Amino acid sequence: MPSHARPRTGRVPRTLLRAGLAVSAAGAALAAGGAATANAAPAPAPAHGTDTGATASALTGALLHSVAGGVGPVKSLQLDPFANTAVDPLANAVATQVADFKPLSTTLVTGSLSRGAALRDVPLVGLTTRVLPG
Numbered sequence: 001m002p003s004h005a006r007p008r009t010g011r012v013p014r015t016l017l018r019a020g021l022a023v024s025a026a027g028a029a030l031a032a033g034g035a036a037t038a039n040a041a042p043a044p045a046p047a048h049g050t051d052t053g054a055t056a057s058a059l060t061g062a063l064l065h066s067v068a069g070g071v072g073p074v075k076s077l078q079l080d081p082f083a084n085t086a087v088d089p090l091a092n093a094v095a096t097q098v099a100d101f102k103p104l105s106t107t108l109v110t111g112s113l114s115r116g117a118a119l120r121d122v123p124l125v126g127l128t129t130r131v132l133p134g
Contacts, residue, residue: 015082015085016081018081022078023077025073026073026074026077029070029073030070030074064133067133071132072133074119075118075119076119078116078118079113079117079118079119079122080113080114080117083113083115083116083117084114084115084116088114090110090113091114093105093106093110093111095107
């Protein structure tokens with residue numbers, strides 16, 4: 001009867017554990033912000049003729065503050081958990097040059113990620129994250 005070798009269960013690298021913990025913490029922060037606003041007591045109905053501008057302004061400010069608290073840390077998370085390691089697949093660059101044209105390389109796209117960039121540091125995406133609060 002042939003014996004089959006059991007697959008070895010290796011240890012999970014610390015970078016993966018840290019990335020998983022950071023993503024879990026960010027999800028918990030977003031969920032806590034949503035739960036806090038969902039559990040808030042409903043505002044009483046305004047009487048006729050009263051000014052609700054102050055109430056609307058306060059609610060808008062509270063909403064922006066809670067969204068900034070949840071989105072701000074997410075914009076600072078490192079996107080590539082293998083960045084600055086020997087096993088980073090994004091660090092492998094491919095380059096080519098045709099005739100007298102300027103050389104073209106994949107490091108334009110993956111270079112910032114392989115150096116440990118966060119969401120706000122990525123060239124095109126970073127510009128759009130300025131719109132988000134936090």
